[in-house]
Amino acid sequence: MGAALHQLMTLLGYDKYGVVGTDLGWIVGHFMAAQEPDNVIGYFSDFWLIQPNATDLERRAQNQTTEEETLYIDSIQDFITNHSNHLELHSQVPLAIGQVFSDTPVGFAGWVWHLVHWFNDGYEYTIDTLITNTLLLWIPGTFGNIRAYRELIPVRISHYVNHMLPAP
Known part of the structure; x- marks a missing residue:
């Protein structure tokens, strides 16, 4: 890509x-x-996304983290718990979910609405913005978009993390 x-x-x-x-x-x-x-x-x-390691999680469990660390760890854990469900769905069965999304722009708009509102930190998107964003993804076809998850997850991420990122 x-x-x-x-x-x-x-x-x-x-x-x-x-x-x-x-x-x-x-x-x-x-x-x-x-x-x-x-x-x-x-x-x-x-x-x-920088995931907390075992030491971070242990410190959090023992209330030894700063307020900023606590907020970060809690938000990352929440993200991993609640975001990974659609990542798994997209990467494991992209054709099935792509077919469902392609059936109707209204149904796909519901999916987009859910994701936007989960990630938006309270920002209120206008209905016009949601419709525009939905159609920009729906008109070219949803399967190609979702297929990318299957192609890039997890092989590419593990390769990237292991071979391309600088050592911490």
Whole structure:
């Protein structure tokens, strides 16, 4: 995906460009930044997840974490618990869920609405924004979007974490 996006930017005449990625775009953006360092001049993501390790969780259980650490650990644990369900669904049965999503834009809008409201920290999206976001994903076809989860999860993530990220 990153190579295709780089090729698109080149065809559009951009030798230098910035990348923004979230969700699976987090992975694609990191690959692009690593594989095209002469072209990617900056990378932004709001999706950097650093999971607490066993020591962090033990300190949290014993009330030895700071307020900020507690908030972070609790929010990450909540994210992992509540977000991984759709990640598993998308990566294990993308055709089945893609067919369901493709049946009606109204049904797919319900899925988008649920995700947006779960992630939004209280921000109120307008109905026009929700409809626009839904149609931007639905019109090209939902299966291709969801198929990316199966292609990138979990092999690519483990490869990325083990081979491309700098050591902590």
